[in-house]
Amino acid sequence: MEVTIIIATFILATVTLLPLWRNPHWVVRSMDFPRMQLAIAAALMILAQITFLNYSGYQAWLLLGVAIACLIWQLWWILPYTALWRVEVKPTTNPAPDRALRILTANVLTPNRQADVLVNLVNQHSPDILVTLESDQWWQDQLDKLETDMPYSIKCPLDNLYGMHVYSRLPLEDIETSFLVEQDIPSMHAQVRLRSGDVVRIHFLHPAPPSPSENPESAERDAELVIVAKSVTESDQPVVVTGDLNDVAWSSTTRLFRKLSGLLDPRVGRGMFNTFHAKYPCFRWPLDHLFHSEHFTVSSIKRLPYFGSDHFPLLTELSFNPVQKSNQDGLDTDEDEEDWAKSISKEEKVGAKDVPTPGE
Structure with a gap:
């Protein structure tokens, strides 16, 4: 299970970081799309790490830190498109x-x-x-x-x-x-x-x-x-x-x-x-x-x-x-x-x- 979590965390980090590269190739740019899905994946990864990893050494803490960073990064992009964010456009108060x-x-x-x-x-x-x-x-x-x-x-x-x-x-x-x-x-x-x-x-x-x-x-x-x-x-x-x-x-x-x-x-x-x-x-x-x-x-x-x-x-x-x-x-x-x-x-x-x- 530990090996599986390590591999999955590496994949999560890779697809999270890939859009930072401004290369226009479709593989890179397509990683902009599923940020909500990747945020959910990062949350599930954190849960799996807390459940199955042994935190007596630094490796587990490092993996947990990577998954938390991925979650925070994905949320930074998508939270503006939720009711948790301040509206950018004022609501119409006196419709004409x-x-x-x-x-x-x-x-x-x-x-x-x-x-x-x-x-x-x-x-x-x-x-x-x-x-x-x-x-x-x-x-x-x-x-x-x-x-x-x-x-x-x-x-x-x-x-x-x-x-x-x-x-x-x-x-x-x-x-x-x-x-x-x-x-x-x-x-x-x-x-x-x-x-x-x-x-x-x-x-x-x-x-x-x-x-x-x-x-x-x-x-x-x-x-x-x-x-x-x-x-x-x-x-x-x-x-x-x-x-x-x-x-x-x-x-x-x-x-x-x-x-x-x-x-x-x-x-x-x-x-x-x-x-x-x-x-x-x-x-x-x-x-x-x-x-x-x-x-x-x-x-x-x-x-x-x-x-x-x-x-x-x-x-x-x-x-x-x-x-x-x-x-x-x-x-x-x-x-x-x-x-x-x-x-x-x-x-x-x-x-x-x-x-x-x-x-x-």
Whole structure:
């Protein structure tokens, strides 16, 4: 048993330390994802060590110290996404319907044929904007029935799992569909005009994940996040960025995006809102995101029911409330992270100037 515990502790320490290496290989970057599972594993390891090890020598204490350090490190990343943390975005206290922005983000899973369930969810929750990822021509044909109530749209049906559609009740202006880093991976950029007349710059993203079957490295995904973040931080406009970023909320690269952009995460202090994988409760993490500038407070955020996809939909309602701007703080970047961001975009030969800037 002692040998088993030694080996298991070594493995736990390895997978805990691996994400500290900024190597973009998928094996390294994938270790950002299961931090909750690794925290549970570290807690179980501590229990096993206390139960089975002999503490008359230093070796057992060393193993226990390693497991405790692993647990603390994993909790440092995930605790902000629990109710134990102070909220990053203020709750809306005086909701004004004409300043509300309600967005439903849904990765539909291209082979999924339960479009009617998603349409029913849209009809039930009445989002101002629906953005779908992985939607092909078949999905477009099913979702076009929403155009009676959501007459503004952006459409890019693709068969490569990266199609994207936006349907909106609110006017969309200065629309552009771009392929920022990879020629077959679209992103959408527009302005949305609220009922109050206020205009919000909005970006819809779905970069490819690091995986052995798609991109062996995260370089392309990271570059898209970096250049959008750089583009956003140079703007004084109210901004929303949403989509399936194929990255977890607590990863170093998502934190880099938040630091560079200055955008806020309404989940901080409220919950994880794990949207993937819908079919495997033990292996879930937050892949679908919505970030926004300090101009907004949050009225609600919730995960909606299963509709046949491997993702749950995410419904977020914001309130345009610029008077709260000075009372909400995100994350600050440092020189090392700025250099890291520059190296990421340089590697892919892209920059903030490649990102459309609606309204500017």
